[in-house]
Each structure stands twice: as C-alpha cells, then as structure tokens.
Amino acid sequence: MKKLLALAALALTLAAPARAWPDKAVTLLVPFPPGGSTDSIARAIGPALTKTFNQTFIVDNKAGATGTIGAATVKRAAPDGYTFLVSSLGPFVIAPHLIKNVQYDALKDFDLITVAVQAPNVLVVPAASPHKSLADVMAWQKANPDKMSFASSGNGSSDHLTAELYWLESGTTGLHIPYKGGGPAVSDLLGGQVDASFQNVNTVYQHIKSGKLRPLAVTGAKRSPVLPDVPTMAEAGVKNVDVYSWQAIAAPKGLPEDIKGKFHAAVVAALNDPQIRQQFTSVGLEIVGNTPEQFAAFQAAEFARWKKVIEVRKITAD
Numbered sequence: 001m002k003k004l005l006a007l008a009a010l011a012l013t014l015a016a017p018a019r020a021w022p023d024k025a026v027t028l029l030v031p032f033p034p035g036g037s038t039d040s041i042a043r044a045i046g047p048a049l050t051k052t053f054n055q056t057f058i059v060d061n062k063a064g065a066t067g068t069i070g071a072a073t074v075k076r077a078a079p080d081g082y083t084f085l086v087s088s089l090g091p092f093v094i095a096p097h098l099i100k101n102v103q104y105d106a107l108k109d110f111d112l113i114t115v116a117v118q119a120p121n122v123l124v125v126p127a128a129s130p131h132k133s134l135a136d137v138m139a140w141q142k143a144n145p146d147k148m149s150f151a152s153s154g155n156g157s158s159d160h161l162t163a164e165l166y167w168l169e170s171g172t173t174g175l176h177i178p179y180k181g182g183g184p185a186v187s188d189l190l191g192g193q194v195d196a197s198f199q200n201v202n203t204v205y206q207h208i209k210s211g212k213l214r215p216l217a218v219t220g221a222k223r224s225p226v227l228p229d230v231p232t233m234a235e236a237g238v239k240n241v242d243v244y245s246w247q248a249i250a251a252p253k254g255l256p257e258d259i260k261g262k263f264h265a266a267v268v269a270a271l272n273d274p275q276i277r278q279q280f281t282s283v284g285l286e287i288v289g290n291t292p293e294q295f296a297a298f299q300a301a302e303f304a305r306w307k308k309v310i311e312v313r314k315i316t317a318d
Helices: 002-015 037-053 065-076 089-098 134-143 158-170 182-190 201-209 257-271 274-281 292-313
Strands: 026-030 057-061 083-088 110-126 149-152 175-178 196-200 213-218 244-252
Touching: 026 037, 026 065, 037 057, 037 083, 037 110, 037 244, 037 257, 037 274, 065 083, 065 089, 065 244, 083 089, 083 110, 089 158, 089 244, 089 292, 110 134, 110 158, 110 182, 110 201, 110 257, 110 292, 134 213, 149 158, 149 182, 158 175, 158 196, 158 292, 182 196, 182 201, 196 201, 201 213, 244 257, 257 274
Parallel strands: 026 057, 026 083, 149 175, 149 196
Antiparallel strands: 083 244, 110 196, 110 213, 110 244
C-alpha cells in the first residue's frame, strides 16, 4: 500500500506543470551598507526587474568583512533564482587575497550573470590644495616621502589598491588612511583632513562639479565623458595605472540555464533603459552588460592582476 501511495504521489508530481520563475519575491543581496555605489545600482535596476517579471525584487543589505559575509550568504543560498549577489569588484577579485578563510571560492562558487557598470577612479585633492596637477603631487611626494596622505574607503578597496599601484608605478610613496566606507573618506577629504584620494568618478563627481574637489587625473584607458578636461594617468605621466571600479551580478552555483538566460536578458535590458542609463552615465558610470562568458574571462584577469599587486605591495586587510 505504501508503495502504491508513493507511486501515485510521484505520478502527480510528474504530471504537475513546472512553476514559472519567478513565482515569489526575488532577493538582490548587496554585501555593503545602504547608500553606496553598489546599493544604488541594485535599487535602480530592482524596479525595472519587478516590472519585467511582475514579481517583487527586494534589495537586502548584508554588510561586513569587506563584502565577503554577504557573498558567502549568496554562495550558501539555493541556486533556484531567488537570490542574487549585486557586488563591487572587492568580493569577486580582491578580498579573497586579503582575508583568511573566506567562506567561498570566488572563481568557482558563483554563476556569473554580468558586469553591470564600470567607472574609472579619479585622483582628487581638496579645492584648497596647492597641487594643481599630477606632476605637482609627484614632485611633492618625492621631496617629502611618506608624508602625503591618501584616504580610502578601507584596506583592500579599489581606491586603496589604486593608490598602491600608483605609488608602485610612479616610484613615489604616500601615507594610506583607511576609512570604514567611502562616505567618511570623502567627508574628511572635503574637510582637508587628508591630502588626496583615488575615488570612483561617480562618488565624487558632484563635489568636483561644485568646485569642492579638484580632479587631477583619471585611471581609465581614456578620459571620462563627464570629466573631458581631466587627463588620464598615462597622459599625466604615469603608465600602467588603468583601473576601473565595477559592479556585477552573480548567483549561487547551479542556477538553471533557462532562469540564467531570462535574468541576464532582463538585467541588460534594465541597464539600457533610457532613464536608468541616463541616471548612471550622468555621474560617470559606463554601462557594460556583458555576457556570463565575458564576465568569467574578465574576472579571471582581474583576480590575477590584484593578487599580484597585493603580493608585491605586501598589502594586508589589517
């Protein structure tokens, strides 16, 4: 009798139509506090995805350990299309080299969806700074080793590693001042408590526009469309400091291909929605929206690159 009941239950299960995805709320997990670049990107595309799928997309901020706590949470989630990671490059290519016993393998534990946006960093100084160019900064640094302070949003952040790469390639030295997030770093920069910082263009664009910060060079391969008068690092005299901060989307490993395809197409469509595109590009973000395969190749290259910088510069998370 038990066998007959089991067979009957199996028959009913096989006969039942597969539930269309998504049939409940989907979580976009951001591994950082609200208010930052990554959070703003998740909150911009969430409503567009809600409209596309007629289902709620919720942004959940789970900060800690430079984004690795949130990333590990997504790694452990079921690969059923109801949990996605929206993160900056840190947890994908930097933190694994800095933090011991990270609870995931960045290259193996996620199904990559797309790099959503990217933006170069920009070297900025307070408006009252005597430095008017990158040449001024380098001359002062060489005359005053380890004296010029560079703020960052934290040890191992994109802005920290950009400074380290700049010191390496320019043969200069500086004093790294790590903060707990970009907000406090920019606040002290505006107040003149620190001398300089390599910040994401989109983070400081309004302060540059208002004249509170002076941009000296951008770390892109070409000039930023929103800062056309600011030279690249190479143009200003320091090569090999082409650095982009980027935000990307991934899922727990094992996401069904049909869901992966639908979600990728919807995300790329959201990024290219005229209103969302304008919201991003107006502050210096560049839309990427590449394929999962392109993202995988890009991640592997970035992973190797930052591993080398971290080892050469002997950078630690402390």
